[in-house]
Amino acid sequence: MKYTTEIVVDVPRHEFIQKMDDPENMKHWQKGLIGFEQLSKNPGQEGSRMSLSYEMGKRKMDMVETIIKRNLPEELHMTYDTKGVHNIQKNYFKEEGDKTRWVSESEFQFSGLGMKLMGLLMPGAFKKQSLKYMEDFKAFAEKGESVLNS
Template sequence: MKYTTEIIIEKPLEYVINKMDSTDNMKHWQEGLVSAEHISGTPGEFGAKMKLNYDFGKRKMELIETITKQNFPSEFHATYTTKGMRNIQQNYFESIEENHTRWICKNEFQPTNFVMNAMLFLMPRAFKKQTKTYMKNFKNFVENGTSTANA
């Protein structure tokens, strides 16, 4: 399943990228994030791997992020793998007017087992909704300092 989501952030591109390019900031906009642990490579650069642990109440999830392209301020691409699913994500950032940044997020979800294939088929909106939620949370964090940590 492939889809594209975009959002306009009312802050300059450099400010947005500064917030995006920080592991410490992830907890402020990625609800459920419990920990982010560097595994290999140079943090933030091509090929770097990081383990992300999430807790959504009854459901816990571990993702491995692998950076496939880091060309800030314009692009950041990564692959996220977890049990049964791979997400190939391409993020594009551009300054569109004074103090405004467009963030375009392209996702491709690839199920790697039958259960996740069925989930993707039966609940495609849930994946899109999660992406939109994280993007809105990031926008609120950047524009207003609103954090989802300890929410």
């Protein structure tokens, strides 16, 4: 399953990248994030890995992020792996005056019957979640709003 989401954030690209590139900021725009741990000696660089833990309702989910391309400030590509799901995330950041257009291409590859069915029956839920993270990042970057306060 593939889809593209995009949003314009009313901050200059250098500020956008500074806020996005700091893992300490993730808790402010990724609702449900309960922790992260660097698994590599070279955090934030190509090939580096980070473990992420989320709580969504009563469900806990752990995944591993791997940076596969880091060409900031233009692009940042990662994979996310959790049980039954391999997600490839390609993020592009375009300067538009004092604003930044964030274009995110998502590709989900499912294994196991349960995840394959979820991907078939609920593709909109994945896109909706991606857009929600983008909207929450926009609120954090523009106004300093945190999902921790909601």
